Amino acid sequence: MARYGELRERVFEANLALVRAGLVVLTFGNVSGVDRDEGVLAIKPSGVAYDELGPESMVVVDLETGETVAGDGRPSSDTPTHRVLYRRFAEVGGIVHTHSAAATAWAQAGRELPCLGTTHADHFRGAVPVTRALTTDEIYGDYEERTGDVIVETFAERRLDPRETPAVLVVSHGPFAWGAGLDDAVENAIALETVAAIAIDTVALRADVAALDGALHQRHFSRKHGPGAYYGQPR
Amino acid sequence: MARYGELRERVFEANLALVRAGLVVLTFGNVSGVDRDEGVLAIKPSGVAYDELGPESMVVVDLETGETVAGDGRPSSDTPTHRVLYRRFAEVGGIVHTHSAAATAWAQAGRELPCLGTTHADHFRGAVPVTRALTTDEIYGDYEERTGDVIVETFAERRLDPRETPAVLVVSHGPFAWGAGLDDAVENAIALETVAAIAIDTVALRADVAALDGALHQRHFSRKHGPGAYYGQPR
Amino acid sequence: MARYGELRERVFEANLALVRAGLVVLTFGNVSGVDRDEGVLAIKPSGVAYDELGPESMVVVDLETGETVAGDGRPSSDTPTHRVLYRRFAEVGGIVHTHSAAATAWAQAGRELPCLGTTHADHFRGAVPVTRALTTDEIYGDYEERTGDVIVETFAERRLDPRETPAVLVVSHGPFAWGAGLDDAVENAIALETVAAIAIDTVALRADVAALDGALHQRHFSRKHGPGAYYGQPR
Amino acid sequence: MARYGELRERVFEANLALVRAGLVVLTFGNVSGVDRDEGVLAIKPSGVAYDELGPESMVVVDLETGETVAGDGRPSSDTPTHRVLYRRFAEVGGIVHTHSAAATAWAQAGRELPCLGTTHADHFRGAVPVTRALTTDEIYGDYEERTGDVIVETFAERRLDPRETPAVLVVSHGPFAWGAGLDDAVENAIALETVAAIAIDTVALRADVAALDGALHQRHFSRKHGPGAYYGQPR
Numbered sequence: 001m002a003r004y005g006e007l008r009e010r011v012f013e014a015n016l017a018l019v020r021a022g023l024v025v026l027t028f029g030n031v032s033g034v035d036r037d038e039g040v041l042a043i044k045p046s047g048v049a050y051d052e053l054g055p056e057s058m059v060v061v062d063l064e065t066g067e068t069v070a071g072d073g074r075p076s077s078d079t080p081t082h083r084v085l086y087r088r089f090a091e092v093g094g095i096v097h098t099h100s101a102a103a104t105a106w107a108q109a110g111r112e113l114p115c116l117g118t119t120h121a122d123h124f125r126g127a128v129p130v131t132r133a134l135t136t137d138e139i140y141g142d143y144e145e146r147t148g149d150v151i152v153e154t155f156a157e158r159r160l161d162p163r164e165t166p167a168v169l170v171v172s173h174g175p176f177a178w179g180a181g182l183d184d185a186v187e188n189a190i191a192l193e194t195v196a197a198i199a200i201d202t203v204a205l206r207a208d209v210a211a212l213d214g215a216l217h218q219r220h221f222s223r224k225h226g227p228g229a230y231y232g233q234p235r
Numbered sequence: 236m237a238r239y240g241e242l243r244e245r246v247f248e249a250n251l252a253l254v255r256a257g258l259v260v261l262t263f264g265n266v267s268g269v270d271r272d273e274g275v276l277a278i279k280p281s282g283v284a285y286d287e288l289g290p291e292s293m294v295v296v297d298l299e300t301g302e303t304v305a306g307d308g309r310p311s312s313d314t315p316t317h318r319v320l321y322r323r324f325a326e327v328g329g330i331v332h333t334h335s336a337a338a339t340a341w342a343q344a345g346r347e348l349p350c351l352g353t354t355h356a357d358h359f360r361g362a363v364p365v366t367r368a369l370t371t372d373e374i375y376g377d378y379e380e381r382t383g384d385v386i387v388e389t390f391a392e393r394r395l396d397p398r399e400t401p402a403v404l405v406v407s408h409g410p411f412a413w414g415a416g417l418d419d420a421v422e423n424a425i426a427l428e429t430v431a432a433i434a435i436d437t438v439a440l441r442a443d444v445a446a447l448d449g450a451l452h453q454r455h456f457s458r459k460h461g462p463g464a465y466y467g468q469p470r
Numbered sequence: 471m472a473r474y475g476e477l478r479e480r481v482f483e484a485n486l487a488l489v490r491a492g493l494v495v496l497t498f499g500n501v502s503g504v505d506r507d508e509g510v511l512a513i514k515p516s517g518v519a520y521d522e523l524g525p526e527s528m529v530v531v532d533l534e535t536g537e538t539v540a541g542d543g544r545p546s547s548d549t550p551t552h553r554v555l556y557r558r559f560a561e562v563g564g565i566v567h568t569h570s571a572a573a574t575a576w577a578q579a580g581r582e583l584p585c586l587g588t589t590h591a592d593h594f595r596g597a598v599p600v601t602r603a604l605t606t607d608e609i610y611g612d613y614e615e616r617t618g619d620v621i622v623e624t625f626a627e628r629r630l631d632p633r634e635t636p637a638v639l640v641v642s643h644g645p646f647a648w649g650a651g652l653d654d655a656v657e658n659a660i661a662l663e664t665v666a667a668i669a670i671d672t673v674a675l676r677a678d679v680a681a682l683d684g685a686l687h688q689r690h691f692s693r694k695h696g697p698g699a700y701y702g703q704p705r
Numbered sequence: 706m707a708r709y710g711e712l713r714e715r716v717f718e719a720n721l722a723l724v725r726a727g728l729v730v731l732t733f734g735n736v737s738g739v740d741r742d743e744g745v746l747a748i749k750p751s752g753v754a755y756d757e758l759g760p761e762s763m764v765v766v767d768l769e770t771g772e773t774v775a776g777d778g779r780p781s782s783d784t785p786t787h788r789v790l791y792r793r794f795a796e797v798g799g800i801v802h803t804h805s806a807a808a809t810a811w812a813q814a815g816r817e818l819p820c821l822g823t824t825h826a827d828h829f830r831g832a833v834p835v836t837r838a839l840t841t842d843e844i845y846g847d848y849e850e851r852t853g854d855v856i857v858e859t860f861a862e863r864r865l866d867p868r869e870t871p872a873v874l875v876v877s878h879g880p881f882a883w884g885a886g887l888d889d890a891v892e893n894a895i896a897l898e899t900v901a902a903i904a905i906d907t908v909a910l911r912a913d914v915a916a917l918d919g920a921l922h923q924r925h926f927s928r929k930h931g932p933g934a935y936y937g938q939p940r
Contacts, residue, residue: 025899026892028824047937077928077936099824101899105906108822109914117343118408119263119334136920143924172917173823187261194260194336200906201340201435209344212407215371219378223312231312232282352578353643354498354569422496429495429571436575436670444579447642450606454613458547466547467517587813588878589733589804657731664730664806671810671905679814682877685841689848693782701782702752 003070004042007035008058011042011094014182018096019050021190029098030076033182034086039063041086045073063087077144084148085178089155089162092178094185099174102196106130107169113195114211116202121212121220122231123191125164129154131171151176164225167192238305239277242270243293246277246329249417253331254285256425263334265311268417269321274298276321280308298322312379319383320413324390324397327413329420334409337432341365342404348430350447351437356455357466358426360399362446364389366406386411399460402427473540474512477505478528481512481564484652488566489520491660499568500546503652504556509533511556515543533557547614554618555648559625559632564655565648572667573645576600580641583665584681586672591682591690592701593661595634599624601641621646634695637662708775709747712740713763716747716799719887723801724755726895734803735781738887739791744768746791750778768792782849789853790883794860794867797883799890804879807902811835812874818900819916821907826917826925827936828896830869834859836876856881869930872897 002008014031018024027050032043042058059071061079063086068075076082082095098104106113106128113128115121131150138146151168154160166188167177177192179185202209211217224231237243249266253259262285267278277293294306296314298321303310311317317330333339341348341363348363350356366385373381386403389395401423402412412427414420437444446452459466472478484501488494497520502513512528529541531549533556538545546552552565568574576583576598583598585591601620608616621638624630636658637647647662649655672679681687694701707713719736723729732755737748747763764776766784768791773780781787787800803809811818811833818833820826836855843851856873859865871893872882882897884890907914916922929936 026895028899045938046935073938074935099899099903101903102906104822104824104903105910108903108907109910111910116407117339119339122263133918134921136918139918139920139924172821172921190261194263194334198334198336198339198343200909201337202343204435204439204909205340205344205346213368213371213374215374216369216407219374230281230309233280233308351642352574354574357498425496429498429569433569433571433574433578436572437578439670439674440575440579440581448603448606448609450609451604451642454609465516465544468515468543586877587809589809592733660731664733664804668804668806668809668813671807672813674905674909675810675814675816683838683841683844685844686839686877689844700751700779703750703778 002056004035004038004040004060005055007033007040007042008060009055010182011044011058012053012055014094014096014186015044015050015053017186018098018189021186023098023100023189023193024050025099029096030078031094031096031182031186032076032079032082033094034063034092040069041079041082043076043079043082045071046076048073080142080144081148081151081176084145085151085176088148088152089178091163091180093180094182095176095178096185096189097174097176098189098193100189100193100196102200103169103175103193105200106196107174108172110171113169113192113199115217116199116209117195117212118216118220119191119198120195121217122224123188123195124167125221126160126217127211128165128167128169128192129158129160130169133171147173164221237291239270239273239275239295240290242268242275242277243295244290245417246279246293247288247290249329249331249421250279250285250288252421253333253424256421258333258335258424258428259285260334264332265313266329266331266417266420267311267314267317268329269298269327275304276314276317278311278314278317280306281311283308315377315379316383316386316411319380320386320411323383323387324413326398326415328415329417330411330413331420331424332409332411333424333428335424335428335431337435338404338410338428340435341431342409343407345406348404348427348434350452351434351444352430352447353451353455354426354433355430356447356452357459358423358430359402360456361395361452363400363402363404363427364393364395365404368406382408399456472526474505474508474510474530475525477503477510477512478530479525480652481514481528482523482525484564484566484656485514485520485523487656488568488659491656493568493570493659493663494520495569499566499570500548501564501566501652501655502546502549502552503564504533504562510539511552513546513549513552515541516546518543550612550614551618551621551646554615555621555646558618558622559648561633561650562648563650564652565646566655566659567644567646568659568663569644570659570663570666572670573639573663575670576666577639577644578642583639583662583669585687586669586679587665587682588686588690589661589668590665591687592694593658593665594637595691596630596687597681598635598637598639598662599628599630600639603641617643634691707761709740709743709745709765710760712738712745712747713765714760715887716749716763717758717760719799719801719891720749720755720758722891723803723894726891728803728805728894728898729755730804734801734805735783736799736801736887736891737781737784737787738799739768739797745774746784746787748781748784748787750776751781753778785847785849786853786856786881789850790856790881793853793857794883796868796885798885799887800881800883801890801894802879802881803894803898805894805898805901807905808874808880808898810905811901812879813877815876818874818897818904820922821904821914822900822917823921823925824896824903825900826922827929828893828900829872830926831865831922832916833870833872833874833897834863834865835874838876852878869926
């Protein structure tokens with residue numbers, strides 16, 4: 001059996017789930033999963049068509065050094081961004097990057113995605129933030145690693161908890177979403193695109209719509225998260 | 236055979252119809268049906284993926300007490316809202332709750348959905364109303380039950396007949412639709428999303444569009460409803 | 471073999487083509503075809519789900535009297551509109567009525583659909599007109615027949631040729647499209663929805679966009695229509 | 706084996722890929738491929754439904770004379786435009802013309818498609834330009850050939866390299882995209898429609914959004930293009 005076979009199998013399946021959910025056009029987008037005991041992540045290879053992928057195409061990369069430790073292909077060019085997020089966001093088990101249409105429109109507009117309703121509050125505490133633009137030096141340096149850094153900086157400056165706000169909009173680029181596991185990461189990416197699309201129509205209907213009332217936001221968020229959660233089945 | 240087998244079967248099928256109609260993303264949304272002789276409703280379990288559902292997963296709940304009387308899972312967290320609606324709207328046989336995109340955009344914008352054409356008038360008399368926001372006390376109390384109450388309050392204050400306007404937009408949340416039976420409830424949920432989407436484009440094309448002329452509204456509504464109805468086949 | 475079997479078969483197939491093209495939600499919409507030698511049209515029955523239809527469900531109606539001459543069901547409630555159009559527009563062989571989303575948005579906004587590009591010009595000469603609203607008397611009288619009359623009036627007042635502009639937007643209602651045959655009618659309905667959707671985005675990008683230049687319009691229209699047509703294969 | 710069998714097979718497959726990608730409605734759109742050694746292009750026949758096409762339906766036309774050298778049908782009416790582009794853009798191996806919705810909306814609005822994010826920058830250097838309108842003389846002359854000329858003129862005046870900006874918006878008409886090979890051409894057409902749709906939502910969210918920062922644009926473009934490219938797998 002291939003090395004890291006189970007991790008690669010799960011990452012492969014998560015990449016397919018992204019396609020089935022309609023979040024991916026061409027080869028835009030990639031999913032990774034982490035094995036913290038082994039200190040590695042597995043990720044989609046760069047620029048390969050989804051119908052040519054199998055579990056064994058997933059590339060396994062060392063979290064610290066970035067070296068490929070299993071797999072024949074070149075890992076996604078966004079791998080350094082994933083590595084930064086895994087190293088700095090300790091609780092993250094899976095990361096999804098897409099150019100999904102509605103979330104990307106907010107990112108391109110340079111607007112954070114405000115929480116306008118309970119669909120959003122069920123998944124994200126408060127607005128999904130948008131990063132600052134990278135400087136020219138950052139762009140011409142280790143661009144993908146700096147993209148990870150600016151995400152971490154955004155969460156630090158706004159005192160956001162990546163477990164509670166498991167997504168970000170990279171300005172002029174697109175969304176990253178994550179979760180404790182791969183399934184959560186994929187679900188959050190789908191939820192993000194869904195609420196981003198509804199929010200576009202909401203602001204078209206009321207340009208000055210206010211963010212959700214704090215009490216309602218807290219109530220909905222805590223239906224799904226934390227000790228008093230009562231959404232879903234007992235585990 | 237399972238208890239309430241026929242009711243659960245029909246509720247299961249209605250939940251699937253919702254998915255087929257594209258009204259559901261992830262696990263957002265639920266359908267319930269009522270058996271008034273038995274004093275129970277059957278509803279989707281909370282937070283379970285649609286492809287893991289079967290008729291036997293439907294949870295049967297006592298209309299008055301809210302206690303589960305059949306089924307292993309925890310019922311949808313929105314069950315108290317459904318219970319209020321069945322108790323207060325005597326003619327309702329099925330209820331559908333979704334976060335369908337266009338109707339949710341109107342709900343998030345806090346705008347009632349005006350009747351802008353005959354597609355709307357065929358299903359809903361007048362605007363589909365939007366509720367007031369819940370107070371903080373209501374949110375931190377029995378939130379889902381208060382959501383039912385504010386729907387009932389909205390219909391009472393505007394003197395709306397829930398048989399004639401079988402849907403509502405819960406502000407900052409999303410739509411509920413209902414009907415005399417499960418099929419009607421699903422049809423009304425689909426019709427609501429359809430007219431909500433067309434209405435978004437209509438107001439983009441003419442911001443000050445007026446609601447449908449009263450005579451035309453009455454004519455279309457009565458083609459389908461009441462003693463002079465002549466739409467569809469004789470029953 | 472059933473009476474008018476071939477006509478009913480073709481009308482049935484055209485109704486299905488409408489569904490496949492995504493123009494129909496629920497039971498909104500109907501297609502009819504005419505047999506002028508027999509003086510009859512065949513049309514979808516009223517309010518029957520598409521998956522319950524077969525060729526033999528198509529109802530055959532006398533063009534002049536409106537009486538059903540074959541078929542068990544009640545014909546579409548819009549049948550009187552179709553009858554007027556067949557009687558007054560001599561060259562029409564098939565008629566499609568839908569509530570397709572984008573065309574209905576223009577109809578609800580009470581705006582004619584301007585010709586904004588060659589996709590439109592390939593199918594329709596000039597704007598697709600929008601009718602005036604019916605008067606209260608017309609609405610409470612033979613409503614569906616008056617709907618046909620106001621379409622004919624619209625074409626007469628604007629000196630439009632129904633062969634060259636094979637569609638109309640009935641204000642606050644939705645589109646009708648037609649053609650020399652059933653295939654043309656279905657194609658024109660699809661083309662109408664397509665150009666209506668593109669036009670919504672076009673006016674969002676440039677509110678004051680001008681209608682297509684007359685020469686370009688003429689050129690594109692005549693690529694497909696008239697003696698100098700050179701689009702498609704020789705027949 | 707049919708003449709030019711391999712070229713026609715590839716052009717046929719590329720036409721189908723366009724349909725699968727959802728870029729084509731009815732018979733709008735065509736793909737061609739070139740064989741520069743033979744001095745011919747192969748292209749879809751005019752106005753034939755996609756489900757009636759096979760490799761042998763592709764029409765082979767002489768690049769210089771425009772004469773059909775293989776195939777029974779009449780070539781796409783847009784063939785003269787394709788011929789101009791192949792003759793003047795020496796590096797182009799495949800050309801795709803569609804009326805895809807979002808790109809056509811920009812073309813109808815007469816607006817170039819600005820580069821608003823990295824999805825765009827990955828495929829196109831700078832804005833995708835929009836042509837000037839043809840004059841009446843050009844329209845009534847060899848219209849399709851003049852359409853090719855005005856594309857070439859647009860690239861010359863703006864000093865654009867068709868290898869770096871492999872698409873154009875023909876004003877009031879729709880997009881053409883191309884590439885070194887057929888696969889590239891199809892990919893660029895899909896990418897164009899994708900970024901055009903996201904850009905519509907972006908400008909709705911921020912009307913005065915600025916084009917992408919030059920450094921970020923250069924970085925993303927060069928991830929995929931040129932000697933330092935590191936996106937995708939080594940070839």
